Amino acid sequence: MTSQWQKFREYFYFDNELGIQVDVSRSGFPDTYLDDMEIRLQDMYCQIQALEQGAVANPDEQRMVGHYWLSDPELAPQPEIGAAIKDTLRRILYFAQDVHAGTICGQKGRPFRNVIIVGIGGSSLGPRFVSEALGNKGDPCSLYFIDNTDPDGMDRIFAELDAKADATLTIVISKSGGTVETRNGMEEVRHFYVSRGLDFSRHAVSITQPGSRLDQIRIKEDWLDAFPVWEWVGGRTSVLSAVGLLPLALQGIDICGLLDGAKKCNSLTRNTDTKSNPAALTALAWYVLTGGKGGQQMVILPYKDRLELFPKYLQQLIMESLGKEKDLDGNIVHQGITVLGNKGTSDQHSYIQQLLDGPSNFFVTFIEVLKDRDGDSILIAEESTSGDYLQAFLLGTRNALSNKGRKSITLTVRDLSPVTIGVLIALYERTVSMYAQLVHVNAYHQPAVEMAKKGAQEMIQLKNLALRVLRACKTGGLTVEEIALEIEADGSVVDREMLYKILKHLEANRGNRIISQKSGSEFEALYQVASDQQ
Template sequence: VYAEVAEAYISGLEAFAKKGGDPHKVSSVASFFVSRIDTLVDDELDKKIAATADPAQKAELQKLKGKVAIANAKLAYRLYKNIYSNEHWQRQAQQGAQTQRLLWASTGTKNKAYSDVLYVDELIGPDTVNTMPPATMDAYRDHGHARPSLEEDVDSAQAVMDALPKAGISIDAVTSKLVEDGVRLFADAADQLYAAVQQKRRKVLGAKLNSMTYKLPDELQKDVQAALEDWRKEGKVRRLWAADASLWTEADEANWLGWLEIVDKQLKGIAHLQDFADDVKRSGFQDVLLLGMGGSSLGPEVFAETFGSKPGYPKLHVLDSTDPAQIRHFESRIDIGRTLFLVSSKSGSTLEPNIFKQYFYERAKQTVGAAEAPKRFVAVTDPGSSLEKAARNEGFRSVFHGLPSIGGRYSVLSDFGMVPAAAIGVDPRAFLENTAEMVRSCAASAPPVENPGVILGAILGTAQRRGRDKVTIIASPGISDFGAWLEQLLAESTGKLGKGIVPVGAEPLGAPAVYGNDRVFAYLRLASDQDAEQERAVAGLEAAGHPVVRITVSDAMQLGQEFFRWEMATAVAGSIIGINPFDQPDVEAAKVKTRDLTEAYEKAGALPEARSFFEGDGIKLFADPRNETALKPQATSLTAALKAHFGRIGVGDYAALLAYVERSPAHIDVMQRIRRTIRDRTRAATCVGFGPRFQHSTGQAYKGGPNSGVFLQITCDDPEDLPVPGQSYTFGIVKEAQARGDFDVLAERGRRALRAHITGDLDTGLARLARAIEQALQ
């Protein structure tokens, strides 16, 4: 092995010199264990001495004790002299190259029967280094004897090494164990050092780094600590940063880790964001309307809801619904003549942003004219996408690029999030510099026990494996929208292969007794926006023994730290759960169903007829054959049908309300009342999603995650539809196709699902539905 090490060094020097490097500036050592060899070999010899009754054999074995380490070193030194005296090396030496010296490590005497300077006296020769401990150095000063001992009696050294295999001892096995143990000890020491550095750094940063504490049940705490130790022993944090796909499923994970380095890249190229912010402010836009879905919209929405807009900058609105009433509502809130439109789509081919763009591009042309309209549009997309090509052809104001190595839900710190943030006056440099503090805290050099992202990921992943697979997100009012972004990150990343984490966002707070034992609670608290009710509720959850993670966000400008912490945690949790956290295999299924239905509409002028199995109180109920068979016999009334449906909720299940209606404050309030009723009566976790927005978010977990959901899809008639320019279908038709396609996939996945379609007035129908559910669960 040593010969291979020396050859690698010499080859490296040659390559370095060929590139113009000065070999004389390169210094290196080859390190050899010494006393530790004798410790291991002597132990094996003692076992063999005790096992034999032959006095002669005992004597021969005894002669080898305390001899092997020095013999091994002498033979290594002889090989060193041979290697660095040949003609090949001499040519390099003439260019100033230095030999790779031999370093004797572990030279303190472990066996008190041996001289305390044995491994110094016998290892002296030119071009060697002895890393003796201080006590050995003092002893040598007192009674050591300097002489060129390494080249004395090398034949006897060879005889010792030849005798080892005859004694049944493999020097290769001994040195392999020493290397393995040595690397482990060095790694342990390095981790302790890095941990101390991180602790000191955290103290120095103080409030500049968001803090995290957690309180877990004893068994979960033990499992989390075991997971953290596994991550330390196996070097998994370093492997994650090195894009080692074996941490997950060894699929394409290595291609999707660009988010790890995006903050540094953005800071190095910050000028494009600052220039854009200046352009928006200078142009006097009153509003910015972002047209996007999922990862392209949820991050920007957090910026809009958290920061509003700075003086002199426009207000940001985020449209991510095909509901005609929702689109009309957004159109009524903006002055199209003074609005900048951000068309945001990673792939450039996503249906919703494209038809949003078609609609508002026509409206802009009608308002400001065909020549001026393109100047009101900006695209954010991956390089070379169909959206970029269209934007270039039509003369958009700007095109910003995402990174192909960053998936949509991990893209908030790329231009998909930072361009909208800059547009409303969020200082991109300050925001990203604050974020960088968390990136450094989660670095490859940060041991798991001091790595905030890894700690959180270990809690989430371990809890999921113990059956606590619902993460309930509680957030201060000032950062409440962060939960919607986090829902997508967790659900779409982990909900697949029949397992995963189900995020529960914005659920009304309740007493500890209304929650089951399938939850972890994550409380994100904005230091300047404390909510007394939340504080009391979280304290009650902790006192009742529920697992609670508390994160304090010191300032809203440090919210980027939480984007990164949770991205890291999700990647770690995905590894522990055993899934690929960067794909979304079940999202495409609903898109295919939607496309099939819209194509059917274009051919026939109508969607395929759907047959209800119940109609009453202005509400029709639909289901696939399997769910209809389970519910229809009991569907004597709307209340009875809903009672049968929600009666299927069991321990560890969750209920999800999937509403394809306008996401208005009034409708959100109705959904909150319904979910509170379900939660309080069944102790099940509850989720609310407005369609089609949730399809690009939590929809992956609903279809691909654990089959523990009970779903109520809510649809309605649209009294006033909106055309999609250039298409035969309308926004209302698209929304209906999306709802039916989504329901079909839930049914195909064997989910317990029911669709309630409201005919007539929507608000009246929602009120009736809420009352029926209340009665059903009494």
């Protein structure tokens, strides 16, 4: 029987130049697994190569998927694409330089030292992860993310920036230019500036597709500048486009280092010798751990505070890419890997108990960073530093899981730098592409997301119909059922439960002027528009 040490040596991947190691020896590879999968792996490599060469990867939208070109424009299938990537990077660097120098400044002449990023999903998760991973005290600009249409969340940011509004730049990011949550955030930020006597357009930059609705607004209002995001860049793989590079450059992060790390990692992951390809090894581990059928949970445990947002970033990248009802042939497969995570050693005091003793419906990915800190560490106890203990908890937890028969993957990096973070981004982007090919799903469309957006719009329409009924009511109020019947008189079909939820929300926010009077049960309450005397 093969020992763990033998498995470790056989499947261990390392690259000394980039300081990255991938250990899949505890993922349960059968002894003949690589040989058994070789034909499928070579087909996968061909499919990935075609993807990079510009094949249509998203038939729903008839578009290419080219995030690989962002770090290596020379690989773009058309010279104008490569030229656009280079030109955008050059403009980003010059724009950030001018902001830092005060050449581009706020309406009242104060240099920009704060940046609000208005975006959602990939327009926030990637930049926010990198910002937290590489940011330091003394960065030339501080970033604030509005990534939800939550008024209270926005108010917290506005309160912090209250006295700094004229020194605050806003970047509005929406690839389509019509994302509702981003539109809402933009209008809230506009009000923030206007209420302080400032012109929003003098503080605003857009990142969107040329010609989009957002781009048209930007042109009409004459914003400070605009940067493109191209139709071949998906939101969850957009962090190395202007979406991530502009805010990160403004923060003061070395974006050229990020791109260099991604470029070098992409070069490594083109290797068709599987044992020499860290992404292929990781994708194979996912495949054996899920049986190629998904349905498992992937627990991401980064043992580094700076990587606390890495699981959230991977959650979108993996779940939106792989969570699919149908495969490429139209068969119902319900593929997907559920991603969750918490930083070590916090996990020791939260859910390691269940991972060890609960159901075995998961596998763990440990993220290890070898360098503890800049400078030397003091000895705490047992001739060990706090960093020694951090690694000890990681290794101890990994062994404890193995002893319980629970599987894991370990990804190790030498340190956290722009190059290393670029490597991590590219490694997981490639792994997702490869796993998707192995399970025969399209990683680059997301039809269910559009369903949810349509459902939200239907709720807004129902709210407006309810308000119309209540404003026309001349009696002492209407019950949920009576409001529903009034709406249905025009031929609509009303979901009573949704209507009830909407009415309770309207009542909780005084600006709507909706009040209720209890009469018997909760569902017999009478709703009406408050009079001026109420």
